[in-house]
Amino acid sequence: MSQAITAAHTSAIDALHTAYVAALDQGDMAAWAATFAVADETSYFCISAENDRRGLPLALMYDDCRGRIDDRVSFVTKVWVGTYQPYRTRHFIQRLSCESAGNNQYRVTSGFMIMMTPEGGATTILTSGEYRDLIEIQGEGDNARxxxxxxxxVYDADVLPRYIVFPF
Amino acid sequence: MSAHSTHAYTGEAPKVWPAKVNQIPKEVFGDAALFEEELKKIFYGDTWHAVGHAAEVPNIGDFKTFDLGRVPLLIARGKDNQVRVFFNSCTHRGNQLETSVSGNRKEFECPYHRWLFSLDGTLAACPGSKEFAPDFKQENFGLAEIKTEQFLGLIMVTMGNPPPLKEWIGESGLPTLTALLGGDGRLKLLGYQKVRYASNWKGYNDNDGYHAPLLHTGFRLLNWQGGKGFQRMTENGHVIFEAELKPATGNGFLKDPSLIAFKGSNPERGSVITQLFPMTVMTKHMDVINLRFAIARSHEVTEVHYAYFAHEDDSEELVQHRIRQSSNLLGPCGMVSMEDAAIFQRIHIGNQTPGFAEFQKGVTSLTEIPMDVKQNDETGNLPRWEHYRKVMGFKREGEQ
Incomplete structure (x- = not known):
């Protein structure tokens, strides 16, 4: 961990990770989208480790602007409803590194594991992987968010064990 | 997800097919013993199987591994720029030669006894050969190749004796496949989405490719309409499909409608599909070029490697557009095709019940296999089922 980070910023980053996990584990797509900045230059990519390692740009989810993130929410909540077999997830994350990127921004890396439970089924591992984040602190002091x-x-599975509805 | 067929196939008594051509016995979807027969008669039989495209191994020494049924394959580009497909097995004791999914090598070395193979399969070194059997000749122990043909870089293999590839695909299918492969096959790999579906390979195949748009709520929300087109089948089970796609604006539903724009393709040929028997679906939809290399893992697991491509002549802007459209539209999490993926698994569960899968739309005769079907008919699948029935040797009710 970088020495430069303040307790308030560490706490804000922890709260962001928690909010992200809570959103997805409750299937709350609006809350998921709310963990991202509202600025247009905001992105969410979900890509296989194989593509990432080989420098292949294709992703499983490629939301390269805020509009795409909102459109993903619309598709999960308005278009796909009633089509897919429901499944619940549990995300577990472990922060691996956190470095200042200037301008109240941090490069943060975390390991993750996602457990999956289909309705009526047993719990299995969906995939593990790594989050590589650019996190921005907005607001000051106690209001820092x-x-x-x-x-x-970047997900580890070379072959995913099922089709995917929710972001990782 | 596993289920048991109520009429277990013993491998002895052939299944009897109903006299009505629009009925498929659901017992063929849930039968482990039948799968073993399918491996022999179809996957290792007189049929070509798509295992890759030359653009996946663009440089000398590039390789990828793949499976045909349970047979491991090693696809490699040699120093002579030829792409060869080997059995991924050392010619000494049969050890799996290459374990990686893909990569680049100067040669392939078996770690077991250090046999070393050149990129063209030649056995370059085998330590201690003075003590080998009296009839050992190094030149006889190159890597074994599986019979291979290419069409515009599309790599097809077979362990049987089908007709030459172009003849097997059929003249009527070549123009569509050519268009799909960018006109000349000069493609550039963008990446993969790989997934396992809890579905019998025939259930996957029956519902991938083209099907009724009723499934896709998104089409309606986006005011996304198809135009005129055609669906053509061959006697040996292929389906060729082309349709116009009206450019959609997203109807205000999308905040970022640029995702579904046409930038490189002519909307008049907006949706192009070639579905080759037994289970290869290839499509160019809008600006997405997608080859789906599928592996029948068992009677209840089908693995699909969605490989996406750009064309070598594309502008950087078009490549970028293809990347974002490809990533978000047609794969196991795609805006359009997540719903397809859900159906593969649901239909597999539903098919573990007695009775028949019934085809209706477009059926005009109960006794003749339809060869002339309209663009939106589901009967396009029936010639493939008929071909399957014949290859498997299943008799129709009343047939001697």
Missing amino acids: AVFRERRT
């Missing part, structure tokens, strides 16, 4: 400017989710 962290948001994602960029979250790059």
Whole structure:
């Protein structure tokens, strides 16, 4: 961990990670989107480790602007409803590094694991992976709040065990 | 997800097919013993199977591994720029030669006894060969190749004796496949989405490719309409499909409608599909070029590697557009095709019940396999089922 980070910023980053996990584990897509900055230059990518390692740009989810993030919420909540077999997730994350990127921004890396429970089924591992984030602190002191400017989710599974509805 | 067929196939008594051509016995979807027969008669039989595209291994020494049924394959580009497909097995004791999914090598070395193979498969070194069997000749122990043909870089393999590839695809399908492969096959790999579906390969195949748009709420919300087109089948089970796609604006539903813009393709040929028997679906939809290399893992697991491409001549802007459209539109999490993926698994569960899968739309005769079907008919699948029935040797009710 960088020495430069203040307790308030660490706390804000922790709260962001918690909010992200809570949103997805409750299937709350609006809350998921709310963990991202409202600025247009905000992105969420979810890409396989194989593509990432080989420098292949194709992703599983490629939301390279705020509009795309909002459109993903619309698709999950308005278009796909009633089509997919429901499943619940539990995300577990472990922060690996956090470095200042200037301008109240931090490069943060975390490991994650996602457990999945289909309705009526047993719990299995969906995938593990790494979050590579650019996190921005907005506000000062007690009002400091962290948001994602960029979250790059690199998942480990060379072959995913099922089709995917929710972001990782 | 596993379920048991109520009429377990023993491998002895052939299944009897109903006289009505629009009925498929659901018992063929849930039968482990039948899968073993399908491996022999279809996957290792007189049929071509798509295993890759040359653009996946663009440089000398590039390789990828893949499976045909349970047979491991190693696809490699040699120093002579030829792409060869080997059995991924050392010619000494049969050890799996390459374990990586993809990569680049100067040669392939088996770690077991250090046999070393050149990129063209030649056995370059085998330590201690003075003590080998009296009839050992190094030149006889190059990597074994599986029979291979290419069409515009599309790599097809077979363990049987099908007709030459172009003849097997059929003259009527070549123009569509050519258009799909960018006109000349000069493609550039953008990446993969790989997934396993809890579905029998025939259930996957029956519902991938083209199907009724009723499933897709998104089409309606986005005011996304198809135009005129055609669907064509061949006697040996392929489906060729082309349709106009009206450019959609998103109807105000999308905040970022640029995702569904046409930038490189002619909307008049907006949706182009080639579906080759037994289970290869390839499509160019809007600006997405997508080849789906599928592996039948078992009677209840189908693995699909969605490979996406740009064309070598694309501008940087078009490549970028293809990347974001490809990532978000047609894969196992795609705006359009997540729903398809859900159906693969739901239909597999539903098919573990007695009775028949019934085809209706476009059925005009109960006794003749339809070869002339309209663009939106579901009967396009029936010639493939008929071909499957014949290859598997299942008799129709009343047939001697």
